Amino acid sequence: MKRSTDRLLALAMLVVGVVCFAKLYPALGGKPLAPARLEVFGLAGVLSVLAGLLFLAGLLPGAAKHDPAAPLFGRDAEIAPAGHPRLRRAAFALPLLALIVIVADQFGPWRAPRANSEPAKETVTAPAQPAPRPSESKPERETSARPITPEVSVEPATAAPAQEEAATPALPEPATAPAQPMPPAASTPPPVQPAQSTELTALAPGTPAETVAPPPPAPPAQPTALEGHRDAVVWLAVSADGHEIMSASTDRMIKLWDVDGKRLIRDLGRQKDMARSALFMPDGKTALTAGDDGEIVLRQLSDGTVLHVFSSGANGGVRQLKISSDGKRAVSGHDTGSVVVWDLEKGEVLHVLPGHDWSVSSVAISPDGTRALTGSIDGELKLWDIVAGKQLRSWHGHDRGAYGAVFLADGHHAVTGSGDYTIKLWDLDTFKEVRRFDGHSGTVYALALSADGKRLGSVSLDGTARIWNMDTGAEIAEFDPGTGPIYSVAFAANGTLLTGGIDRTIRDWPAAGGDGTVLFAGAPE
Structure with missing residues (x-):
């Protein structure tokens, strides 16, 4: 023991x-x-x-x-x-x-x-990263498979000329894609969710990753107005009677303007993320707006009341949106590459089409409302039967992203702009290039066709706007405000050309060429 x-x-x-x-x-x-x-x-x-x-x-x-x-x-x-x-x-x-x-x-x-x-503990704090400027995109999840976000879509990869690189706003780009020409991210505070609305969700693949391009140089000082947009104007639409203009901006705001009185009628509302599209409905009483938040919102023009909300769900942000001429259908292109067809009368999804391998950068609907043309940031074009929900044809139309697609009145031809600086007229029966419009030295970002179909308006990241003869492809007029990239274009009822860009202003240009005027100035910075 x-x-x-x-x-x-x-x-x-x-x-x-x-x-x-x-x-x-x-x-x-x-x-x-x-x-x-x-x-x-x-x-x-x-x-x-x-x-x-x-x-x-x-x-x-x-x-x-x-x-x-x-x-x-x-x-x-x-x-x-x-x-x-x-x-x-x-x-x-x-x-x-x-x-x-x-x-x-x-x-x-x-x-x-x-x-x-015991010695006192020492706390080491890393220096804070500088806050992004209003024109910069948030670095987010990027460099991989397919793209997403002016904060914006991205383009599959090639080196861009120095001139365009300096003019392009902060854009996300995939590692393997060409530089994406898109407007900068919004800098305003987050919006308030609409109080009373119904929601419809379409199912589709998840959102791809992105990268961020360097920010553009600050534009020259411009006239300002308190009611103006606080960031780049990326969309313009003219009402059927020609008396009103609707604009969308990276500041997330949708605004309604009186052309004759040159005044702001009202703010129609705010998207939760940057606004990309704002379209007048054929009834003249409502508008359909969309943006990077993935929501398509039906708004009342008289007071901005939200009547209905369509949510794209896993399809991601809405990069492009178009409405059929009869107002019965809408087609949206998304940052995941999906194409969604909506029944606006029933408030439901008709088709969710697998779409593109990269973010959709352009959408157009034929005059009879039965087909749609979509373009992607890799330059691929697709023609769809939106009634049956099937793809009719796919072809590589541009060396880089396809933007601003527009159908001609005959429904058998369409025009597309591109990151390869060209504008092409396509025969949709043979899928052959009929004509090319050369002159821009930067990505052709948006297109508009005149009411008579004889003139084509284009705007580019090279900072210029141009009017073309549709029959010959000749340039009629060139406008250069010297304020940096231009993102949006529309023809006014009187035939003049309306543009909006990074300088936050909406300008009016004479149809035959010459100096333009600031129709609606941007807000002070």
């Missing part, structure tokens, strides 16, 4: 020694104790370990021969002395000394407060 007790005592001494050395371990990891405490725990640890070893050594059998008279069994055998008694006695004194040292260190009057015995 006694030998077992002695072994337990020896083990306890060794444990005390290990604990003392454990107190020294932080010193090895760069967090030293005070020098005095190092000595205390070092000494106590050495004494305890030594005591344990000596005690074990004292339990070893002695060198003397066994006494034959010593009892082998019974009580006397259990208490018979064994080993080296002197070593055992010495081992008893050492743990007492270690215990005294530790108690003195912990409770002695000379002990310094614990707070002073």
